[in-house]
Structures are given as structure tokens and as C-alpha cells.
Amino acid sequence: MRREVVLQKIKEAGVVAVVRGDSKEEAIKIVDAVSKGGIKIMEMTMTVPNPIDVIKEAVEKYEGTDIIVGAGTVLDSETARACILAGAQFIVSPYLDVETLKLCNRYKVLVMPGVMTVKDAVTAFEYGVDVVKIFPANLYGPSVIKSFKGPLPQGDFMPTGGVTVANLHEWIEAGAVVVGTGGDLTKGAKTGDFELVEKTAKQFVEAFEKAKK
Template sequence: MKKLKLVQQIVEEGVVAVLRGETPDEVVEMAEQAIEGGIKVIEVTMTVPFALQAIERLAKKYSSTTSDPSKYAIIGVGTVLDPETARAGILSGSEFVVSPTLNPGTVALCNRYRIPVMPGVMTIQEIQHALELGVDVVKLFPGNLYSPAMIKAIKGPLPQANVMPTGGVSLSNLGEWIKAGAVAVGIGSDLTADAVKSGDYSLVAKKAAQYIEAYRAAKA
């Protein structure tokens, strides 16, 4: 049941912060600021040096089962290319796994341990394959190659598909993606670019709050 609850929580939160950085400390700071700003689903990518250290620290501090809002967050691992990396992320505390591509072995491992997995897809064929493997949410990636109209195109033959665009989602188009039928969106560099450039990581919290406001407005 935990897997089903986690999928529901991720969809209800609606915005996933996709975090990349130069060090674990930098990514943890980004994550804490994003959570402070209201984004409660955090994806730490495996392109971060010593990414598992950041995941472990965040998983120890935050929990998807706590009743304390200040300590509530769902921590996951991203840019997972293979089952071995997925398992390492899970053992470090990741509660969900995100991949840039559809790797059947990674999906099988996540299903074995009842961990939500969101593989990257680009075609109807890939989405159908993902559904056959038991995937609950597919990541439309890179999202900047498509417009929100792609969701409608997917929903034509595959109305049962739950699609989360990632890459190219911004404050200006988030509402279009949600209204088109996206179950959630992944936010990458736009969330953190100003903070990294200025060194003021409180800007992540401010941008996160803007994204949450935009998401809630689109849902309303």
C-alpha cells in the first residue's frame, strides 16, 4: 500500500524539484529551500557528485509519513540509468526513482521493492511499453521538445497514461501543462539558476513558492 500512497502523494503535490549541483551540501541546501517554499517532492539526480550522501541526509531529515508539515517531504533519486543505481538510491532512503529513459530492468527492480518509478519516454510506443511493465507515471522527457498539446495526443490512444513533463516547464507554461492533463510537472534549472548565479539560495524558496502558487491556480 505504501507505493500506492506515495504515487498519490506525488500527484497531489504536483510539482517535483529536479536538483543538480556541484556538491552534496549545495543540493541539500537547494532541497531545504525548495521544501521551505512549498515544493515537497525532491528529486536528487545521480549526476551530482556523491549524490547518495545528499539523499541520505535529506531522507533522515524529512519523511513522507510524518504529521509535522515542516518535516514532510518525499525524497527520490533521479537520472537513474540501471537497476544497480536504483537499488543504491533506495538503500540511501529514496522513496521514488526517476530515469531519463525506459529501462525494463530498472522498472522490474522498483516493482520488486514496491517503489514508484517514473521512466523517461518520448513516444507512444515507449509509453505503452511502460504501462505493460507496470509503470504508474511516465516522464515526458525532454519536455521542451513538445508543447502541452502533446498530452492530448497521448491521451487519445492511451487515456490511462499518467504523464509528467520534465524539462522546459516554466512559470509561464506550467498552467498549460496542468490544464492539458499532466498529472505533475518536473522543474529543473529554472528553479535554481538565479540562486546559483547569485549565491543566495533563499531565492530557491521564493521561486518554489511561485511554482506552487501557479500549480494551485491551474488546478483551481
């Protein structure tokens, strides 16, 4: 899938599921539950055991569907390349690493690096980044989006960390184009309650649909 198409689908979806787990099996169950709940964008993190295998399995399982699988917690260009070879359609990093940006641009793969300063955001845009990840967003609150968009009105931002069903509308109203959520979305998995994960995913989707109206 072309980079611009992936970008469009992520913006339309509005919610990126950050998938972590104590095993490959748990991670895949989380993806299954989240997708049943209506979230279509999966960020498979490198903190899951055997993460490349998890990406491959998720990509193969959902091939031909509207589920988009990407990779998160990518710390360097070598890992980004391995994820892309495994089928990841986008790359997310917790910080700005120029070599990772170059690698993703080389292969025309969407990359969303984490930033904490306007300087980092500007650097990201100079390297062709379409959406910048504000991380950890819970250190700032929704007002940080307006602060970034003051000098950078052309920027698109994705807050990750601390985004909940209850406050999602605040992030969208502040100017975020998409949100990333992990712990609040998948907390049910910790006790094996994947029905709760599915239910929470539905709530996130409904919250986004309501917020963007």
C-alpha cells in the same frame, strides 16, 4: 511509505523539484530552500557529486516531515537499488529501462521512466508504471500530452524540461498530472541566492494550485 501513498502525495503536490548541484552542500541547500517555498517532492539527481550520500542526508534530515525524497537521472537497475537502499522513495529515469522497472516493482517502489514515443509509454504501462515522464518536454510543448492521451487516455504523464511558472498551467490544462522542474526552479542557486530559489518554489506551488482549479 507505501508506493501508492507516495504516488498520491506526488499527484497532490503537483510539482517535483529536480535537484542538481555542484556539491552535496549546494544540493542540500537547494532542498532546504525549495521545501521552505512549499514544494514537498525532491528528485535528487545522480549528477550531484556523491549522490547516494546526498540522498541519505536528505532522507535523514527530513525524516518525520511531509518531504518525500526520491532519486533522478537513474540510468540502470544497479543505481536504482543503491538509491532505494539509501532511502529514496521513488525513482525517476530519463529513459525507459525495463530492468529498472522490474527492480522497482520487485521492491514496490514507485518508478517514473522517461519516454518519447507512444510505444515506450505502452511498454512502461505494461510493466506497471503509474506515471510516465515526458522528457525532454521542451522539445514538444504542452500539446504532446494531448497527443499521448489520444491513444492512451488512461495514462498519467509528468512533463520535465522546459516547465516554467509562466507555462505550468498550459501543461496541467493539457492533461499532465504533475510536472518536474529543475533549472527554472533552482537557477538562484548558481549565484548563491537561495532566497530566490525559495521565492520561485512558492511561485510554482501557487501556479499549480491555480491551474488545477
